[in-house]
Amino acid sequence: MLKSKANCLWLLLCCAVAAWGAEVPFSRGVNLTNWLQAPSAQNVHFAKFGRTDFVQIQQLGCDVVRLPINLHTMTGGPPDYRIDPLLYVFLDPVADWASELGLHLILDNHTFDPAESTAPDIGDVLVPVWTQLAAHFAAHPAQLYYEILNEPHGIADATWNAIQQRVIDAIRQHDQRHAVVVGPANWNSFRNLNRMPVFADDNLVYTFHFYEPFVFTHQGAGWTNPSLVPLRGVPFPYERARMPVLPASLQGTWVGAALGNYGEEGTIAQVGLLLDEAASFQQERGVPLFCGEFGVYSPNSDHRDRVLWYEVVRQRLEERGIAWTIWDYRGGFGLFERGSSELFEFDLNVPLLEALGLNVPPQRDFTIEPTQQGFALYDDFIGPQIAASNYGGDAGEIDYYSTDDPAVGRYCLRWSDAPQYWIVGFDFRPVKDLSALAAAGYAVAFWLRGDSPGASFDIRLLDTNTADPADRPWRMRYTIDEQLVAWDGAWHEVRVPLRDFVEHGAWEDGTWFDALGLFDWQAVDRFEVVAEHHDLAGINFWFDEVRIVGPALTAVLDQAASQPTALALAANYPNPFNATTAIRYALPAAGPVLVEVYNMAGQRVRTLVNEVNAAGWHTAQWDGTDEQRRPAASGIYVYRMMAAGRIQAGKMTLIR
Helix, strand or coil, X not given: CHXXXXXXXXXXXXXXXHHCCCCCCCCEEEECCCCXXXXXXXXXXXXXXXXXHHHHHHHCCCCEEEEEEXXXXXXXXXXXXXXXXXXXXXXXXXXXXXXXXXXXXXXXXXXXXXXXXXXXXXXXXXXXXXXXHHHHHCCCCCEEEEECCCCCCCCCHHHHHHHHHHHHHHHHCCCCCCEEEECCHHHHEHHHHHHCCCCCCCCEEEEEEECCCHHHHCCCCCCCCXXXXXXXXXXXXXXXXXXXXXXXXXXXXXHHHXXXXXXXXXXXXXXXXXXXXXXXXHHHHCCCXXXXXXXXXXXXXXXXXXXXXXXXXXXXXXXXXXXXXXCCCCCCCCCECCCCCCCCCCCECHXXXXXXXXXXXXXXXXXXXXXXXXXXXXXXXXXXXXEECCECCCCCEEEEXXXXXXXXXXCEEEEEEECCCCEEEEEEEEEEECHXXXXXXXXXXXXXXXXXXXXXXXXXXXXXXXXXCCCCCCEEEEEECCCCCCCCCCCEEEXXXXXXXXXXXXXXXXXXXXXXXXXXXXCEEEEEEECCCCCEEEEEEEEEEEEEECHHHHHHHHHHCCCCCCCEECCCECXXXXXXXXXXXXXXXXXXXXXXXXXXXXXXEEEEEEEEECCEEEEEEECCECCCCCECCCEEEEEEEXXXXXXXXXXXXXXX
């Protein structure tokens, strides 16, 4: 009898879910934030995420990724808003990864400022940018979605809805296959869903965001008005004994009223009632609907309360047949432990994953182990597990994707007009133990050119600043000047052994501390390029192929300093490799050169060089793709050089 009743209840629940309306073809996922949300394409740190991250997101049980993009800043501006071709360099592989893995991918136009209302003429931007993206991706096999604009606000519903129809019509001029995501005004509020019309398109997905109760989900947030940084300890659900005192700085604001009403608004039942508003829209319209954002900012919220809120919201969404993508994957709202390095194998927030009904991969304690081989800091992109950590404000310029005659590959890094003490930083995440590399003779190596005689700067390493009050962020430095490199506008290869760096001291909390020989090679936090000695206004430097390299490659770099007297083909580096590898070769005299890659079956995979080269050392770079730029499979490959009537060859290993 009990089993029969249980079966009946299950059938009723299934029927209730089906009755909510049409379903989207995905169920649950994440937002990949602070990746393509940049002031320009040149400021994107593309290697922050990669195909491995998409694989890991899928392992969690997700089938969709929402990709926020500051789309308008990736253009040349009015009147045409031509998209920077560099954006496609980023988006194309992301779409390919999603397609290969069977993940749905939402291209979210996240160009919005919470402090400014959405302009009534924003359609003049939206139409050209989405026309271009639709034309570019129309034939792409990925399960793509075009989300017109994130959280329009301060604009009338009727005005915004008319703009959305204009954009839909513009997209359909080029792409009828991929779905368009539409959302309501008032910050994509569920309360405004029913103010949207029946749009003239039958391939739409509707979206809304959910952050209720706001004083709980956003306590500690600094981007709200007023700032909620001083607010902490708001519980969920409401418990009178645990309610915090209203901070003095928030007296007289809406926050006081929100806390006063929290006994009614901060309950589990109220969350369900609010989500019923979204579900009613889905049921009445019979349209697919998903929650594009929901989450709790972690710094000031109680962890257990936060986990419970996610569980409640996730369950209520799924009971109503509403798919979701949480805000965010990494970051203040994310799936990783607060204050951690956010590493998939070590730092996932297990209770939070369980609350979201996601898979929980095995976790283990992180320990820093000595790095055993060289690695790239910059080779067209900032290296993996490295974050940009620049300092200097709006002055000066860093372009990670300069096409000003790169030494190797497609791009180089241009550093211009730096004020004194301005820093180009590479933050190791997690920190690195470089003690073994320093002892083994490894070096910092890079290509460099400058245009201003008399200039100088430092390269330096900084160790971690621990909780020990006696510890400091100690520095090891090396000065780069005309004794090492001629600033003649030509590329020069530089190699500085790690053991040649000299301890400099430490700067902490406005105080300088002289060197005490305490630099910790076992806990190196970052590498920096700094205008230590003088202002660099009007001065340009270009960097390329910035790496930590081993003794085998440093010998090649030493050879490169002199004119080669014989044809030579050096071992590729790194080897094995995953992303790119460099193949260096030398010509004693100018002449035609052919450098090709073959698989072990003798089939040509890629031609890297087929041109006349000057005498001297040169570098060919292979990115692991074939002539059609399709990824080659893992395995052993042969690289072959034909020059001066001779053939030389070597082997390399590609690991995916």
